[in-house]
Amino acid sequence: MMRQYELVERVRRYNPNTDEALLDRAYVYAMRAHGTQTRASGDPYFSHPLEVAAILTDLKLDDATIVAALLHDTIEDTDATRDEIDRLFGPQIGALVEGLTKIKKLDLVSKQAKQAENLRKLLLAIADDVRVLLVKLADRLHNMRTLKWVPEEKRNRVAQETLDIYAPLAGRMGMHDMREELEDLAFRQLSPEAYESIRARLETLKESSGEVLAAIERELSDALAQKGVQASVKGREKRPYSIWRKMEQKAVAFEQLSDIYGFRIIVDSVEQCYGALGVVHTKWPVVPGRFKDYISTPKQNDYRSIHTTVVGPGRQRVELQIRTRKMHEIAEYGIAAHALYKDNSPAADLLARDSNAYGWLRRTIELLAEGSSPEEFLEHTKLELFHDQVFCFTPKGRLIALPRRATPIDFAYAVHTDVGNMAVGAKINGKVSPLVSELHNGDEVEIITSTAQTPPAAWESIVVTGKARAAIRRATRAAVRAQYAGLGRKIVERAFARAGKPFSEERLSGALSRLARTSLDDVYAAVGRSEMRADDVVKALHPEWTGARAPEERASAPRGEGWFELKAGQSLKFKIPGIEADPDPMTAIPIRGINGDLPVRFAPNGGAVPGDRIVGILTAGEGITVYPIQSPALQDFEEEPERWLDVRWDVDEDDPQRFPAQLVVTASNEPGSLAQIAQVIGERDGNIDNLRMTSRSNDFTRMVIDVEVYDLRHLNGIIADLRSRPVVSSVERLNG
Ligand code: MN
Secondary structure, X not given: OOOHHHHHHHHHHHOOOOOHHHHHHHHHHHHHHHOOOEOOOOOEOOHHHHHHXXXXXXXXXXXXXXXXXXXXXXXXXXXXXXXXXXXXXXXXXXXXXXXXHHHHOOOOOOOHHHHHHHHHHHHHHXXXXXXXXXXXXHHHHXXXXXXXXXXXXXXXXXXXXXXXXXXXXHHHOOOHHHHHHHHHHHHHHHOHHHHHHHHHHHHXXXXXXXXXXXXXXXXXXXXXXXXXXXXXXXXXXXXXXXXXXXXXXXXXOHHHOOOOEEEEEEEOOHHHHHHHHHHHHHHOOEOOOOOEEOOOOOOOOOOOOEEEEEEOHHHOEEEEEEEEHHHHHHHHHHXXXXXXXXXXXHHHHHHHHHOHHHHHHHHHHHHHHOOOOHHHHHHHHHHHHHOOEEEEEOOOOOEEEEEOOOOHHHHHHHHOHHHHHHEEEEEEOOEEEOOOOOOOOOOEEEEEEOOOOOOOHHHHHOOOOHXXXXXXXXXXXXXXXXXXXXXXXXXXXXXXXXXXXXXXXXXXXXXXXXXOOOOHXXXXXXXXXXXXXXXXXXXXXXXXXXXXXXXXXXXXXOHHHOOEEOOOOOEEEEEEEOOOOOOOOEEEEEEEOOOOOOOEEEOOOOXXXXXXXXXXXXXXXXXXXXXXXXXXHXXXXXXXXXXXXXXXXXXXXXXXXXXXXXXXXXXXXXXXXHHHHHHHHHHOOOEEEEEEEEEEOOOEEEEEEEEEEOOHHHHHHHHHHHXXXXXXXXXXEOOO
């Protein structure tokens, strides 16, 4: 294990002004706090935060970051508190450690909705101070390096989260080395056979071509030196994961990959970059289509370099990256290279805030502030995380930046929503191409439009930009309206049958003016949306009819049979796609439970409470069933997006209603534990409706409690209280 003075020494090497006493105090504090805790490897637990700190010294980070790394697991795993850390190390470090504690609890590979919410929390935690992310990445890197000590059943989850979230985040922040190592470690865990086979092939290749790397290095340096370009040339072999990804993307075999070897030419100035490029391009034939100038057009994460491939010494294809030393530093360390907080000077901070990577973070956070739904947010963020960008141009030369794998449809919507809606074809670089083609960097795209065109709903699954997807969804709302009209017609038919009157569309057409509508479809849609009561439609033809069924007929189906109907006075607001002329794309339509004719009910065992995100599933002739978004039952409707309705709560705050939810509680078997649980729920004004023991061991009892609560906050309060009781070992919401 690294000694105290060794850590200080590492920091002093790049930061002579380091606060040695602060580092020492943190070292001792963390070591004492973790005490005799051990890792699964048998090492003292403290070796972990120490290694994390060491990783960060490689990135040459400031004292606060190193100290936060030493302390990062103390609040969660020891008796240490935020207050104490504030007192001993100052509030800045306290905030960093607390941020790290928060994100530790996030589970980023859970169900979509929860994952989105957690990703949002993660970004919020790192938005205030990017150093939280830097420590988190180092923490994850060390955990991935020591993955074999993580319990078997957790390894895949940790690796998947690393590959899905942390590696792309590192990449997005420009931390290339970090990204590659994280990816490789995750790949080895998730696809051990693929990893092993690629590693073995690399090994064989190295044996057969042994000296090639060194020979090419030498020849490149000599050629550059002859022309007076001072450069350092370094060859490197790609990592298994990046080779694997290329094989997947291009669907080629290992042997067909030309660029296993890459070389970096590092020079002092931008002029020398182009000088070196000139030398390379005159000496060896260029492989067409491989030249990219990220110096004049940097990538979004601030990456700058010239990329080119030549048929180099020994007829080998050689991939070259040409960059300055400064660009190299940014390429390797990304946002960590920005001298970010290194001297705590406002100028350094400003510089960091100017960086594109930081800008991306800020924009993403702003998106959150605009209150987009977690799913939309995830769609947006994931796309930005996972796909690099492609830059395309309109015929007039306007630059349109799109995520990789974008299509001309995305391009069209990026230009203008109308262009997207009217697109019927595309020309890419002058050539007529399918709208579903994948766009590439530098493509010039011309969209062919037609005036009478509504986008096919299937485009929604083809496009990759959130903007295009949203526009296509909006444009298909006419179809949703037809759904409503269909539903409304069924309801009207039933109303006539109930009233014992004949149903005739012909006669109804004659009564349109009395209903203040211009077409039957309008009437049906209005009923379907519950803007009009079906009974009123009957009355328009039969004014003498008194309407309204007998009250007992309205009694709701007993809950035991699986349906929970809205009680009188309870209401929901339906958010559905609005009509064409509506300036607000979404229109809220209140649905009154039992007072309306539109049957609205909760799914059996749905357990949605106000505050939960809910969706309605439309069943023609039956009405709308409301599910919480996390309900597994929704999977059955995944193939039928036209049946999904956005539904919002509209609870009367002056007259709160109770809604049923279910909790799964595991408690230790000791006298009075059940009484304690009941007491907590009672004190919190929760209403226990039912309680079942589902399993019982010597030490623990697992039970399902049906509890009636007013809303999500109320429920979460009860859950938090329960969790704080020593007899309770876990509380989870069923379907929650
Ligand atoms: Mn840790």
